[in-house]
Structures are given as C-alpha cells and as structure tokens.
Amino acid sequence: MKSCGLEVILTLPCDKIKNLLALIPSSFKEIPLTREENGVGIAAGLYMAGKKPALMIQSTGIGNSLNVLASLNQTYNIPLPILASWRGVYKEAIPAQVFFGKRLPAILDAAEIPYVAIGSTGDLELIKKSINLSFRSNTPLVVLLSPRLWEPTEKYSSPEFTMKERHYDITYHSHIPEATHTRLEMIKGIVPYLKDRIVVSNIGIPSKELYAALDQDTNFYMLGSLGLASSIGQGLAMGQEKEVITLDGDGSILMNPNVLASVAQEKPKNLTIICFDNGAHGSTGNQQTFANRMDLELLAKAYGIENTVKASTPSELLKALDTKCEGPRFIHAIILAKNADVPNIPLSPVQIKERLMAAISRKF
Ligand SMILES: Cc1ncc(C[n+]2csc(CCOP(=O)(O)OP(=O)(O)O)c2C)c(N)n1
Structure with a gap:
C-alpha cells in the first residue's frame, strides 16, 4: 500500500482484518468512518484535491456504498481502491454474512466494478497492481481479501480502553425564523x-x-x-x-x-x-x-x-x-x-x- 503511494486510509473495521487495521495509523493518515458511503465521498474529495486515498472495510460495506460508487465514482471517473475483508464465503460462522457475500462477485460484475480475489499471500503482488490500476484507469476497484490470508497470523490482543467520564453542558436557545428568501x-x-x-x-x-x-x-x-x-x-x-x-x-x-x-x-x-x-x-x-x-x-x-x-x-x-x-x-x-x-x-x-x-x- 505504501509503495503505491497511498496516503489516507478510510476505515470501518471487520474482525477478520483486525491485525491489518492495527498497522494503519503508524503508516498512513487514518480516517475512521461511521458508514462506508460517507467515506466514498470523503475519498472522492481527497482525490480531487490531489491525494491518494483508499477504503479498508468489510465487504458488507460495499453494499452500503453501491449507489455512490455508481453515481459519483463511475459517473465522474473518480478512482478508489477498496480493500475489503470478504465475508460469507470462507469458513463463515455468521449466517447474516452469507447471502450478500456469496453474491458479491456477481453484484460487482453487474455494477461493472472491477475486482480481484486474494486468497493467499502468493497473490499479494496483485494487490499492488490493482491499487495502481484503480488510479490509472480512474475507476473504483475492489480487492476482496479472504479471511484465509490471516489464518496463520499471530494472535490479536485487543487494546485496553475504557470509556472516559465526560460532561456535556450545552445551554442552547434557538429560534428558527420564518423563511423569507429563496x-x-x-x-x-x-x-x-x-x-x-x-x-x-x-x-x-x-x-x-x-x-x-x-x-x-x-x-x-x-x-x-x-x-x-x-x-x-x-x-x-x-x-x-x-x-x-x-x-x-x-x-x-x-x-x-x-x-x-x-x-x-x-x-x-x-x-x-x-x-x-x-x-x-x-x-x-x-x-x-x-x-x-x-x-x-x-x-x-x-x-x-x-x-x-x-x-x-x-x-x-x-x-x-x-x-x-x-x-x-x-x-x-x-x-x-x-x-x-x-x-x-x-x-x-x-x-x-x-x-x-x-x-x-x-x-x-
Ligand atoms: C439515494 C437517493 N434517494 C433519493 C433521491 C432523489 N432525490 C434527489 S434530490 C432529493 C432531495 C434532496 O433534498 P435536500 O437535500 O433537502 O435538497 P433540496 O433539493 O431541498 O435543496 C431527492 C430525494 C436520490 N437522488 N438519491
């Protein structure tokens, strides 16, 4: 990802890529998201300003983003590499992942969004090529990362973290006037x-x-x-x-x-x-x-x-x-x-x- 010149990674986690996600902030500017399609918009703005962004999300988030990938990226020819943890097809334990995950390649084909499936570390070079291709051909491009990739990785230790006590003291009086102008x-x-x-x-x-x-x-x-x-x-x-x-x-x-x-x-x-x-x-x-x-x-x-x-x-x-x-x-x-x-x-x-x-x- 670094060798492709990526600068900003917009993330929304998946359990299967937690080791990878933990590496992002030390190497890139990370923008954690609350919904993937919002990240597609931010990434489009970053790209038009001259930056190289990518999304790192769960494959379900592609479902959340399909309209904007079509009506923004594919309409204006705006590139976006999407590194997606591909759920629903490999040793999947969560039934809710299966329906969409299985059909995702057909959905991407129908949407004319190019994709590659990465199933082993031998395919890693293909990730680099795909990221570069997205920018060269001004198109969104999905890299589907199989959970199989992470099976041999070392154990993950969740960061220690406690919700801090916080206070919100808002004194707010508002008056919404009647509209007078178009x-x-x-x-x-x-x-x-x-x-x-x-x-x-x-x-x-x-x-x-x-x-x-x-x-x-x-x-x-x-x-x-x-x-x-x-x-x-x-x-x-x-x-x-x-x-x-x-x-x-x-x-x-x-x-x-x-x-x-x-x-x-x-x-x-x-x-x-x-x-x-x-x-x-x-x-x-x-x-x-x-x-x-x-x-x-x-x-x-x-x-x-x-x-x-x-x-x-x-x-x-x-x-x-x-x-x-x-x-x-x-x-x-x-x-x-x-x-x-x-x-x-x-x-x-x-x-x-x-x-x-x-x-x-x-x-x-
Ligand atoms: C996902 C989606 N749903 C519905 C529409 C249809 N649509 C186009 S503009 C619009 C209204 C937007 O309202 P607002 O943001 O308040 O702007 P206004 O036109 O009132 O200035 C809608 C519903 C759409 N383009 N995309």
Whole structure:
C-alpha cells in the first residue's frame, strides 16, 4: 500500500482484518468512518484535491456504498481502491454474512466494478497492481481479501480502553425564523464570497442554481450521490489548504448525518457547511422532511461541530461567512421551499471534475 503511494486510509473495521487495521495509523493518515458511503465521498474529495486515498472495510460495506460508487465514482471517473475483508464465503460462522457475500462477485460484475480475489499471500503482488490500476484507469476497484490470508497470523490482543467520564453542558436557545428568501436569492447574495473558493453543491436544483448564479472552475456540481455534498467538501478541505464551502440541504444532511461525525472528528479548519433548510426535498417536489420538527444546527452541535450559526437572509448569510472564525463551520440557512426555474448544467460530469482538479493543481 505504501509503495503505491497511498496516503489516507478510510476505515470501518471487520474482525477478520483486525491485525491489518492495527498497522494503519503508524503508516498512513487514518480516517475512521461511521458508514462506508460517507467515506466514498470523503475519498472522492481527497482525490480531487490531489491525494491518494483508499477504503479498508468489510465487504458488507460495499453494499452500503453501491449507489455512490455508481453515481459519483463511475459517473465522474473518480478512482478508489477498496480493500475489503470478504465475508460469507470462507469458513463463515455468521449466517447474516452469507447471502450478500456469496453474491458479491456477481453484484460487482453487474455494477461493472472491477475486482480481484486474494486468497493467499502468493497473490499479494496483485494487490499492488490493482491499487495502481484503480488510479490509472480512474475507476473504483475492489480487492476482496479472504479471511484465509490471516489464518496463520499471530494472535490479536485487543487494546485496553475504557470509556472516559465526560460532561456535556450545552445551554442552547434557538429560534428558527420564518423563511423569507429563496435558495437562489441566498446564493446570489453570497456570490462575492463564493468567488474563487471551492464550492460543492448538493444534487439537483441547488447545483443548477449555483451554476446560474456563479459558474467557475472551482465549483463541483453534484449530480448524484445524495447525502455526500459535505463529505466531498470535507475530503477537498482535508486534501488542500483553500477554503471549501458546501451548499448542502436538509434532506441530504438527514440522509447522511454521518458526515457531521466525520467533520467533527477531523475538524478541517477550512470547511464551511451551509445547510439550506427548506424543510423539504425541494428537488423532487417539496415533500416535507423531518427538518420541520427539529433543529439541524443543534444536530451539528450534538455531533461536536462548535462554530454554528443561523442565517435567514442573504445579508445574514454573507455576514456569517465573512465573520472570521475557525472552521469547521456549520451555517443553518433557513429558506423558502421554492425552486428557481433554471436550466440544466451543460457540463459533463468528467468536465466538472477535470476543471476543478486543474484549478486546484494550479493553485488558482
Ligand atoms: C439515494 C437517493 N434517494 C433519493 C433521491 C432523489 N432525490 C434527489 S434530490 C432529493 C432531495 C434532496 O433534498 P435536500 O437535500 O433537502 O435538497 P433540496 O433539493 O431541498 O435543496 C431527492 C430525494 C436520490 N437522488 N438519491
């Protein structure tokens, strides 16, 4: 893995690879995950920022990630080596592993995700080749690691660890004002701030509205992978130094609140999440979301994101962005559930990716 130039490993454990996982932090930057598909988003951002990430997970986690592997990696040609502990086929003791594990090769074939199965240490060279192939051919690629590989390894001793006593003293009073402005009015109001910064926009209408208000090389328009706007933004922020702003949505954050955990965990100083809360799945016809009955700013705080604020007008939003404070920042932007009538984005997914990567590599 080191000889392939891998730098960041995003992990979610499997019992069968615990010896391998224990070796990761001493050789790589490790990002422990709470759900694999969130890691796929972070890895995509890291890659576009010029880093070489890989996922190290249980094979079941591929099931959790299939949509985003298709609608992000395979749509934008973004590489991702996935080292997966292949469960369900070799001396499997857990019935719940068997159904999916047995069918995984057929599922990967159907999804046109290349894979190799590694059954003995004689195959190790193939892992290197596969990781390099993933980056060379801009595709996700799965390395299925059989539990047979680890049978002869020495015993594992679990690290000693006790949950520490902790206190949470939150005094929090919030007022969610009635919405008065549309998403497009808010985006137009912050154009001066977004200019020449990296901006990741949520799937659907938010991306089209950003395109209409301010198209620039440093925008990443999401076309699929609902839930990953801020995950991609997190990876971009961790992979380079310029500020990254994500234009996220309430439906998206509620689909993948895991991103709040990973942002709070890694604390990228140069990341600002704007969560446009219209209390609805706006892009699919304004079906109401649970955001109507909760406070997403409080959710961000509960996960441990300290710098949070609300904004319900374009000038409040601009002021929140202009206020100097260390990231990660979470801005809860209250908006009307009204979409603008804006045209489709006339760029292909690969064009969107390539111009962003070119801008980042010339340090725009
Ligand atoms: C996994 C998945 N489920 C459903 C959809 C359909 N979908 C596309 S956009 C969207 C709404 C997103 O809502 P939100 O994040 O609040 O953004 P808004 O459009 O309201 O700005 C939905 C449900 C999808 N693309 N992917």
